[in-house]
Amino acid sequence: MTEPRVSGGGRTTELRAVGVSKRFAGVRALDDVTLDFPGGAVTALMGENGAGKSTLIKIINGDHLPDGGRILLDGAPLALHAPADARRAGIRVIPQEPEIVPHVSVAENVYLGALPRRAGRTFDRAGLRARVRADLRRLGFERVLDPDTLGSRLTAAQRQLVEILRALTTDARVIAFDEPTSSLSENEVEALFALIGRLRDQGLAVIYVSHRLQEIFRLADRIAVLRDGGLVGVRDVDRTDEAEIVRMMVGRDLSDMFAREHSATDEVVLEVDSVTTDDVRDVSLTVRAGEVVALAGLVGAGRSELAGAIVGDLPIRSGEVRVGGRPVRLRQPRDAVRAGMGYAPEERKAQALLMERSVRDNTSLVVLDRLRRFRFVRRAEERRLTREYVDRLNVRTPDIEHEVRKLSGGNQQKVVLARWLARKPKVLILDEPTRGIDVGAKAEIYHLIDDLARSGVAILVISSELPEVLGLADRVVVMQNGHVTGELARADATEETILGLAMAEDLSTTVQEDIQ
Incomplete structure (x- = not known):
């Protein structure tokens, strides 16, 4: 892998969203957002869950088409109808939950779709392994990732690193990180921050989404805050503080x-x-x-x-x-x-929640024994109890039959807590x-x-x-x-x-x- 190049023979890249709007089923997700992501800088994108961060990232990545507005790269409008269009333009998004093929190695996951070949069509396994080892050394991850490890055996942190490696195997001009440190150790975070610093120095436009204020103030050059689908403002990191950013995010002081x-x-x-x-x-x-x-x-x-x-x-x-x-x-x-005893584990999606089931199913899970009568669950009582705790915890959901997987992370955690409150x-x-x-x-x-x-x-x-x-x-x-x-x-x-x-x-x- 070559180091990601600076576009335009030394010029830095600039990505620009102009008047971008998006609605889902009549609900405003983004409202006339105009925002620059200059090359040679780390722009942190902050806001509460539901503020519009993910929607904007998905529009930049070609996952969603905007209802209005345009995305420009170095002044030229982009036609982003699918993620493949974004990749061809040099835009890479590192998702919070990486997609890893479980039955192939780390090396094959990194170069999926671009595996090296010897003369003819023979797969060059040794060449691939050597290439990935060189990539790992260059990026500072050689101690935490083995090219031969199967995807099914990777930890959450290692899966994240594979996704980062995959994004940088081709020339990148814009790279976006969505909560990249949520599953990384301290050493892995340090290596990632060093890598992001190198990408910025090479002129890439870096977008960084995180809820961790201390992390943002250490890494970012500028902070863009979204609230209720609109852009509240952009601040240079050296001209603001945590208190101002929190006020911008939530519209009130959280002292x-x-x-x-x-x-x-x-x-x-x-x-x-x-x-x-x-x-x-x-x-x-x-x-x-x-x-x-x-x-x-x-x-x-x-x-x-x-x-x-x-x-x-x-x-x-x-x-x-x-x-x-x-x-x-x-x-x-x-x-x-x-x-x-009640227990809310760290990995709520994998260990605590039935993601395809409703808020009601998840809330009543540990109290079904108390809701049964003659082996039958009293559904009216189950619904009453669920509504009580959904209201008490201010779980933002259209109704109690809504699938948990469609809720924000904060509301998913509230559902876990509602379950245990119901158990008392x-x-x-x-x-x-x-x-x-x-x-x-x-x-x-x-x-x-x-x-x-x-x-x-x-x-x-x-x-x-x-x-x-x-x-x-x-x-x-x-x-x-x-x-x-x-x-x-x-x-x-x-x-x-x-x-x-x-x-x-x-x-x-x-x-x-x-x-x-």
Whole structure:
């Protein structure tokens, strides 16, 4: 693969949307949006879910035809009737959920449709492998991706990297990233940011869609904000701040985003006593009624694995889990539900939701036993209960029979939470509850967590976002390499103290290696 070239023999590319509008079934998705994406700059596209970001990206990629307006590349109008038209123009979009062929290798996935041949028609497998290894070295991903790995065995992060490699195998002029870091580790994020910096320096127009403000302010040169299908404004990163961008996105000040009230009691509801599994060892922690305990740590610390063990999804080798002082025999997740525990996993689409089923089906899933009478589900009661929690959580859906897959990420997460609220658990475990969710939806979920705590629910939150940890938690338990390295009261918890505990073992190992 050659490095993506700068168009026009040194000139930078400019992509421009002029007066672009789009409606779906009478609903305005974009309204007369005019926006430049200059080459040699990273333009962040921000807005709440439903603001129009995805629609604009899909129009640029040829997935949707605009009802009005034009897309120009270096001043020339483009006829984008399909993604193939965008690719021919040099536009590449890296989707949030990459399309990977499961039964072929990474190398074949990268060069799908353009596999190298020897003389005649013989597939040059060795040549392909060498080419992809060179690509990986050039882009800084050689340590995290093996060209011979089958697509079916790739992690979410690796699938994302394959999509990036695929996009850069031909000359690119515009490249758009849609939430690219949502499943990447810290090292992979650093490599991606370095790559984006090189693309910008080569004159490409880079579009970056993300909900992570800290990430945006580190990476982007300019921020374009959409709200309700319209362009609110564009700001240079060095002339704005997070507070202004949030106000532009949601139309109000979210200074009270973390409006937590201390509501913890002395009653210990969840006890994890010396639990050891294949991934964690000798972990103990407690959560009291009305308390929010955050489980912090770096990627690979074992937080999600611990949650899986607590709810019966992963086997416990030794130790015990108690709810309300009673030991829970955890052979399967159903045992945890019966004991009064609820669990919202990180991968809500793959692990928590029935994507092809309705909001009603997903909400009532864990309370069907309470809705049955003589083995038949009382449908009227099911609909009443679903409407109650859809209204309570402000789930934005046309009706309760609407398919969950058609909802935004924030509303999908609300459906997961509605399910557990309907069950009325004693303990609620939330793994990355705001991953991939816009700022406005985050604020709603934070307030919901506070409401649940004040109602007496014991809440264990796993989060990789330190501001979220600090804003929500009454106590912070920090893990590193499968065990607890420390616990901090709310008053003692800072980003520095949490990171110090999260990296304690790594720092200790480094010091020992230096001494040796």
